[in-house]
Amino acid sequence: MTTLTKIYDTSLTLLTDLYQLTMAHGYWKTGRAEQEAVFHLYFRKNPFEGGYTIAAGLEYALEYVRRFQFSGDDISYLAELEGNDGRPLFSPEFLSYLNDLEITCDLHAVPEGTVVFPHEPLVRVCGPILQCQLLETALLNLINYQTLIATKSARICTATGGDPVLEFGLRRAQGIDGGLSASRAAYIGGCAATSNVLAGKLFGIPVKGTHAHSWVMSFEDELSAFEEYAEAMPNNCVFLVDTYNTLEGVRNAIRVGIQLREAGHKMVGIRLDSGDLAYLSIEARRLLDEAGLTEAAIVASNDLDEATITSLKTQGARIAIWGVGTRLVTAYDQPALGGVYKLGAVRNENNEWEPKLKLSEQAIKTSTPGILQTRRFLNENGAVADMIYDELQNPLPAGNVLIDPLDPTRRRFLDESLQSEDLLIPVVRKGEIVHQQESLEKIRERAQQQLDLFHVGIQRHLEPHEYPVGLEQNLYNFKTEQILLARKLTQS
Numbered sequence: 419m420t421t422l423t424k425i426y427d428t429s430l431t432l433l434t435d436l437y438q439l440t441m442a443h444g445y446w447k448t449g450r451a452e453q454e455a456v457f458h459l460y461f462r463k464n465p466f467e468g469g470y471t472i473a474a475g476l477e478y479a480l481e482y483v484r485r486f487q488f489s490g491d492d493i494s495y496l497a498e499l500e501g502n503d504g505r506p507l508f509s510p511e512f513l514s515y516l517n518d519l520e521i522t523c524d525l526h527a528v529p530e531g532t533v534v535f536p537h538e539p540l541v542r543v544c545g546p547i548l549q550c551q552l553l554e555t556a557l558l559n560l561i562n563y564q565t566l567i568a569t570k571s572a573r574i575c576t577a578t579g580g581d582p583v584l585e586f587g588l589r590r591a592q593g594i595d596g597g598l599s600a601s602r603a604a605y606i607g608g609c610a611a612t613s614n615v616l617a618g619k620l621f622g623i624p625v626k627g628t629h630a631h632s633w634v635m636s637f638e639d640e641l642s643a644f645e646e647y648a649e650a651m652p653n654n655c656v657f658l659v660d661t662y663n664t665l666e667g668v669r670n671a672i673r674v675g676i677q678l679r680e681a682g683h684k685m686v687g688i689r690l691d692s693g694d695l696a697y698l699s700i701e702a703r704r705l706l707d708e709a710g711l712t713e714a715a716i717v718a719s720n721d722l723d724e725a726t727i728t729s730l731k732t733q734g735a736r737i738a739i740w741g742v743g744t745r746l747v748t749a750y751d752q753p754a755l756g757g758v759y760k761l762g763a764v765r766n767e768n769n770e771w772e773p774k775l776k777l778s779e780q781a782i783k784t785s786t787p788g789i790l791q792t793r794r795f796l797n798e799n800g801a802v803a804d805m806i807y808d809e810l811q812n813p814l815p816a817g818n819v820l821i822d823p824l825d826p827t828r829r830r831f832l833d834e835s836l837q838s839e840d841l842l843i844p845v846v847r848k849g850e851i852v853h854q855q856e857s858l859e860k861i862r863e864r865a866q867q868q869l870d871l872f873h874v875g876i877q878r879h880l881e882p883h884e885y886p887v888g889l890e891q892n893l894y895n896f897k898t899e900q901i902l903l904a905r906k907l908t909q910s
């Protein structure tokens with residue numbers, strides 16, 4: 419059983435914006451419901467001022483497509499909706515059409531864990547325009563958030579330099595699904611475990627945890643609290659040492675650590691949750707080592723993110739395990755990925771594909787027309803550049819030059835000896851899922867392997883290296899022509 423079904427047994431088909439349904443009504447009424455169209459889901463800027471993005475959420479999206487079907491309840495609800503004149507918003511004939519509607523679209527997508535860049539399609543939907551439109555909102559909802567959190571997680575894991583990161587975010591997450599999908603995406607991005615037990619059960623993510631201040635506060639003194647905890651959980655002791663005086667707390671933990679060792683157990687470590695984490699971890703490490711508890715790990719938490727972790731690392735903090743909650747699962751410094759879903763082409767009455775373009779005053783917001791694919795070029799050291807091309811352009815793709823759509827003087831020539839691969843792969847054919855469900859473990863490994871393909875500069879947090887992504891020459895020329903044409907039309 420896949421994820422959405424495990425969590426929601428209700429129909430999710432209405433997880434959409436009303437305007438998708440009113441447009442659907444319009445397409446149906448004007449006889450255009452079956453007109454074939456292509457949409458691309460992409461974002462325009464890497465989140466967190468970063469140099470890359472990790473795609474995630476596809477499994478949810480595919481399951482949404484698989485389950486797509488208006489239930490009797492859904493139809494009854496829609497039948498109750500009224501327009502501004504108090505009459506039914508949707509006609510009974512249209513509702514009967516929806517009742518029988520089955521998704522027959524083709525979807526292409528980049529596998530979860532793939533490193534992607536602005537303007538590259540993460541998903542491409544091709545099929546009757548009414549259906550494509552009905553999928554828009556849910557696809558964006560399911561992919562934007564997990565992609566954002568997988569990326570945040572990867573940034574945090576890069577900052578720890580390979581030390582394990584425990585995701586502690588559930589209490590601060592955006593509701594139930596925010597918590598669950600954050601845990602899933604954080605694991606994809608590289609977190610080692612979560613404190614979220616339901617996420618552990620549903621997704622097979624390792625679960626880990628320590629104890630809270632309340633445990634210590636509920637006893638007369640800290641030493642008794644640690645002793646009682648050790649008595650109850652001798653195989654899971656990470657003592658939170660900062661309830662009163664942190665270094666005194668470390669000494670109490672050491673006393674219990676020695677008792678545990680004498681009883682044939684091992685204290686796993688201590689946790690610091692306030693104060694100067696650099697100073698305190700260095701002092702705590704010294705005390706633990708002097709007591710011979712060299713294997714006891716120091717866990718730190720308290721509003722950590724990639725910036726504080728990087729700073730703590732440069733200060734020589736002796737933290738081995740990082741607990742990160744709020745700033746990870748809320749993507750604190752950028753709470754949304756601006757993924758969009760834009761029409762690329764429609765089939766006209768002559769059965770020919772007609773590329774479509776959305777103009778904008780801001781060049782970055784002008785969409786790219788066509789049926790788009792991304793080709794990644796690689797040499798023996800890894801990825802060198804990505805080319806966005808239009809599968810309608812002939813030859814396919816032409817030439818060996820990449821053109822930056824925002825600055826056409828920025829071009830890159832691609833050596834003929836480079837290898838290449840196309841990022842979008844078929845995942846749904848005529849409404850049937852053809853993508854084998856992948857284990858979270860495999861997706862997580864892919865994210866790591868993918869990051870290793872790129873110049874490490876893309877992982878830099880400050881002014882990251884800009885990986886070259888450009889348009890194929892024919893596509894660039896075509897897009898420019900279309901923009902000029904549209905501008906002339908809009909001026910007349």
Ligand SMILES: Nc1ncnc2c1ncn2[C@@H]1O[C@H](COP(=O)(O)OP(=O)(O)OP(=O)(O)O)[C@@H](O)[C@H]1O
Pocket residue numbers: 691692693694695696697719720721722726729730733
């Ligand atoms: N040495 C350090 N360098 C940089 N940032 C640090 C360092 N030590 C702690 N921090 C971060 O500074 C912030 C300290 O938070 P805050 O000012 O609320 O103090 P606190 O230690 O949590 O105090 P309280 O006792 O009230 O919990 C946290 O985000 C923490 O991760």
Ligand SMILES: O=P(O)(O)OC[C@H]1O[C@H](OP(=O)(O)OP(=O)(O)O)[C@H](O)[C@@H]1O
Pocket residue numbers: 586587589590691719720721722741742743744745
């Ligand atoms: O700081 P985060 O990255 O969100 O990690 C999770 C936090 O949750 C817990 O305490 P909580 O925040 O509930 O209480 P506290 O602030 O008093 O420690 C824990 O002690 C961490 O501090």
Ligand SMILES: O=C(O)c1cccnc1
Pocket residue numbers: 586587613626627628629689719741743
């Ligand atoms: O296990 C922990 O230490 C934990 C869990 C959730 C939030 N903060 C800490």
Ligand SMILES: [Mg+2]
Pocket residue numbers: 720721
């Ligand atoms: Mg806190």
